[in-house]
Amino acid sequence: xxxxxxxxxxxxxxxxxxxxxxxxxxxxxxxxxxxxxxxxxxxxxxxxxxxxxxxxxxxxxxxxxxxxxxxxxxxxxxxxxxxxxxxxxxxxxxxxxxxxxxxxxxxxxxxxxxxxxxxxxxxxxxxxxxxxxxxxxxxxxxxxxxxxxxxxxxxxxxxxxxxxxxxxxxxxxxxxxxxxxxxxxxxxxxxxxxxxxxxxxxxxxxxxxxxxxxxxxxxxxxxxxxxxxxxxxxxxxxxxxxxxxxxxxxxxxxxxxxxxxxxxxxxxxxxxxxxxxxxxxxxxxxxxxxxxxxxxxxx
Numbered sequence: 394x395x396x397x398x399x400x401x402x403x404x405x406x407x408x409x410x411x412x413x414x415x416x417x418x419x420x421x422x423x424x425x426x427x428x429x430x431x432x433x434x435x436x437x438x439x440x441x442x443x444x445x446x447x448x449x450x451x452x453x454x455x456x457x458x459x460x461x462x463x464x465x466x467x468x469x470x471x472x473x474x475x476x477x478x479x480x481x482x483x484x485x486x487x488x489x490x491x492x493x494x495x496x497x498x499x500x501x502x503x504x505x506x507x508x509x510x511x512x513x514x515x516x517x518x519x520x521x522x523x524x525x526x527x528x529x530x531x532x533x534x535x536x537x538x539x540x541x542x543x544x545x546x547x548x549x550x551x552x553x554x555x556x557x558x559x560x561x562x563x564x565x566x567x568x569x570x571x572x573x574x575x576x577x578x579x580x581x582x583x584x585x586x587x588x589x590x591x592x593x594x595x596x597x598x599x600x601x602x603x604x605x606x607x608x609x610x611x612x613x614x615x616x617x618x619x620x621x622x623x624x625x626x627x628x629x630x631x632x633x634x635x636x637x638x639x640x641x642x643x644x645x646x647x648x649x650x651x652x653x654x655x656x657x658x659x660x661x662x663x664x665x666x667x668x669x670x671x672x673x674x675x676x677x678x679x680x681x682x683x684x685x686x687x688x689x690x691x692x
Contacts, residue, residue: 435452435453435455436450436451436452437530438450438451439526439527441515441521441522441526442515444506446499446500446506446507447519448499448519449478449497449522450485450497450499451494451495451496451531452489452494453489453531453534454492458492459492460494460534461491461539462492462493462536462540462575462687462691463493463494463496463536463537463539464488464493464495464496464540464542464687465496465498465540465541465543465552465555466481466485466488466497466543466544467498467548467551467555468480468481468497468499468544469546469547469581470546470547471546471595472502472508472512472547473504473601474503474504474505474507475504478497481498481545481673484497484543487680487684488684488687491684491688496519496520496523498516498520499519500512500515500516500519500551501515503598508601508602508603509566509603509610509613510566512602513566513567513617514567516554517566517567517570520555520571521570521571523537523572524571524572537572538575539691540572540574540575541687541691542556542574542576542578543578543683544580545581545672546581546582546669547595547602548580549579549580549581549582549583549631550582550583550584550617550618552577552578552582553622553648554617554622555567555577556573556574556629557619557622557623557625557627558570558573560622560624565616573627575627575691575692576630576687577628577690578629578632578687579645579648580632580673581632581634581637581639581640581645581669582619582633582645582648583595583598583599583644584618584619584644584645585620585644585648585651586599586607586614586618586620586621587618587620588647589640590607590614592641594640594641595639595640620647620648620651620652623651623654623655624652624655624656624657625652625657626657627657628657628659628690629657629659630661630662630689631645631648631660631661631662632662632664632672632679632683633645633661633663634664634665634667634668634669634671634679635663635664635667636667636668637668638668638669639669640669645661646661649661662682664679664682667679
C-alpha cells in the first residue's frame with residue numbers, strides 16, 4: 394500500500410525507490426500550505442526522460458475519493474530556467490482538494506537545454522506519459538478522457554499548444570499525441586508569439602525560445618504559436634488581468650478573436666485591476682475564476 398502524503402523518488406544508479414513526504418520540498422514559502430493540503434493525498438514523481446528537468450509530480454486525492462478530472466498544470470516563467478514547477482504546486486494542491494488529479498509538469502527551459510524543439514518535445518512527452526506509466530502509477534484512477542490543462546504565462550502558450558497537437562503536421566515536434574485535452578485554461582498566456590515578438594514581451598523571451606525572430610524562422614512560429622494553430626477544435630478559456638504588466642491582455646484578446654474567427658470555442662474572462670500573478674495565488678478570487686473555468690470545461 395502506498396503511504397499517504399508522500400512523494401515517490403525513483404531509483405537512480407541502483408538505489409531503492411522510495412516514498413517521501415511532500416513537506417521536503419524546498420520552497421519554504423509554500424511549505425505550511427502544503428503540510429495542510431497534502432495530509433490526505435498521494436504525490437508521486439514520474440520521469441519521462443533522463444534530464445533533471447524531464448519529470449512531473451502526479452498528485453491524487455485520497456485512495457477512497459473519486460477523481461473528477463485530471464488537470465495538467467504547466468508553469469510559466471517566460472520559458473526560462475529561473476522558474477520551475479514549484480510555481481504550480483499550490484495550484485495542484487488546490488485542485489486535488491477539489492477532487493481532481495493533478496499532473497504538475499516540469500520541462501527543459503531556455504538556459505538549461507530548453508528552447509526549440511526541446512521544450513515542446515518535453516511537454517508533449519510529459520503529457521503522453523500519462524497514457525501508460527501515469528495510469529499505472531495512479532492505479533488506473535486517471536480519467537484520461539477528462540483532461541484539462543491549466544497554464545500560466547509561458548505555460549499558457551504551452552498548454553494551448555498541447556491542445557493543438559492533433560493539428561500538427563506529421564514529423565513536427567509534438568505530432569500524433571497519445572493523450573488529448575478536453576479543454577484549456579490559459580492564465581495570462583502568451584498566445585500570439587508573432588505579436589509578442591513584435592512588442593518585446595518578456596524582453597526577447599520568444600526569440601530565445603524559438604531561436605530567432607519570426608522573419609528568420611517563420612515555420613517555427615507557425616508551429617508553436619497558439620494563434621497560428623487555430624482552429625484547434627478544443628475549447629479554451631483565457632483569464633487575464635487588465636493590470637498585467639508582464640503579458641499584456643492583448644495577447645488573450647488576439648487569440649480569442651483568432652479562435653472565434655476560425656470557428657473554435659474560446660472566451661476571455663477579463664479581471665479588472667488584476668496583475669500577472671494573482672491568477673496563480675490559490676487564495677485569490679482570480680485563481681477561483683481559473684478553477685471555475687476548469688470545472689466548466691469538464692462539462
